[in-house]
């Protein structure tokens with residue numbers, strides 16, 4: 001089933017060259033944060049380029065439920081009239097975050113130190129994902145959480161009426177956990193310290209500073225420490241959301257594997273905590289260049305140009321790079337199937353707790369398409385078959401996971417026989433224009449199984 005309706009089976013066929021410009025939507029991580037911090041500021045925040053995917057729309061709806069006025073002004077243009085730090089009202093109904101781990105975890109953090117209660121739920125995928133990683137540190141502030149066994153949704157949080165500041169070392173590399181603790185720290189008196197052993201995406205820190213919060217980054221014995229001073233008055237901002245590197249990954253990868261392709265993907269955010277895939281592809285021998293490098297809204301941005309790369313070779317991806325490309329391993333696994341030799345991906349255990357178990361889903365689908373894949377708890381090896389070498393001819397199951405669906409549809413554009421997914425519906429959570437954008441480049445997609 002798709003997240004919001006009947007399943008939408010879709011098939012991708014071997015396509016002629018992909019050519020043209022692929023203008024992908026706004027960054028999903030930054031879009032969630034712009035709405036949440038806008039809701040916590042005093043006054044009106046203006047956002048342009050907001051991703052209007054279902055995950056972000058669910059966060060917009062949640063911010064309204066907590067009392068912020070969120071208005072859709074024009075495509076991509078939104079305003080948020082914030083209620084101030086500590087100003088959240090108690091929602092009258094259950095907060096449904098749909099398919100979005102980022103949405104539910106960041107919103108839990110944002111409400112955790114206000115004297116309100118809220119009950120959270122989500123779709124069948126989100127209800128399987130662990131929330132204890134967020135509610136454990138929130139308990140240190142005084143927040144109480146009551147969920148299903150194993151810390152699963154639906155879950156009710158009772159915000160701490162008298163929150164205390166916290167020092168917390170994040171035990172897993174997770175920007176969502178880091179961000180939830182920082183957002184909770186906003187309404188605690190004194191300094192909240194969040195320490196991460198491995199640097200993860202830093203959009204929350206950057207945006208908190210932009211909204212006028214006082215925070216500094218220090219080296220602690222355990223790693224990178226973010227020290228946030230609580231109870232600031234956040235100043236509303238004008239935010240231009242850069243285009244999403246995690247969405248850009250799909251037209252880029254498709255161009256690399258489809259014969260004679262040449263695709264320009266303009267205006268992509270290349271924050272170093274997000275750009276690991278592009279470094280990896282270049283190490284594999286991809287013809288991928290950065291043009292017109294610049295800075296926009298405090299984030300590095302460039303136009304990406306990707307051309308068919310028949311001589312890519314498998315590599316060992318450095319495990320320390322994983323946080324900067326964590327959502328890109330599914331599409332990397334597809335590119336690896338069209339490179340020669342093995343591509344080794346280690347340190348990727350977090351993939352098992354995403355919208356689906358992404359190691360299992362990719363291994364199963366690629367094997368069904370004729371590739372040899374080895375996997376372990378936190379690693380995967382894809383044995384590449386070279387350009388045009390993947391047999392294809394399979395129906396793959398995305399398990400309510402947008403990135404798995406898009407990855408197999410890209411594989412089908414270069415495989416010998418068509419590749420289908422049993423439900424492309426979840427693609428709307430992060431990249432609602434995927435089908436039209438790829439079709440305009442020359443991708444051959446049909447609704448339905450092959």
Ligand SMILES: O=C(O)C1=C[C@@H](OP(=O)(O)O)[C@@H](O)[C@H](O)C1
Nearest residue numbers: 029102173174175176177326327
């Ligand atoms: O903070 C964020 O916006 C995100 C963090 C990552 O999740 P984890 O924090 O679980 O690693 C990533 O997979 C997700 O797509 C977005």
Ligand SMILES: C=C(OP(=O)(O)O)C(=O)O
Nearest residue numbers: 099100101102103327354
């Ligand atoms: C993991 C992802 O999102 P989330 O955790 O927000 O559901 C993703 O978009 O790949």
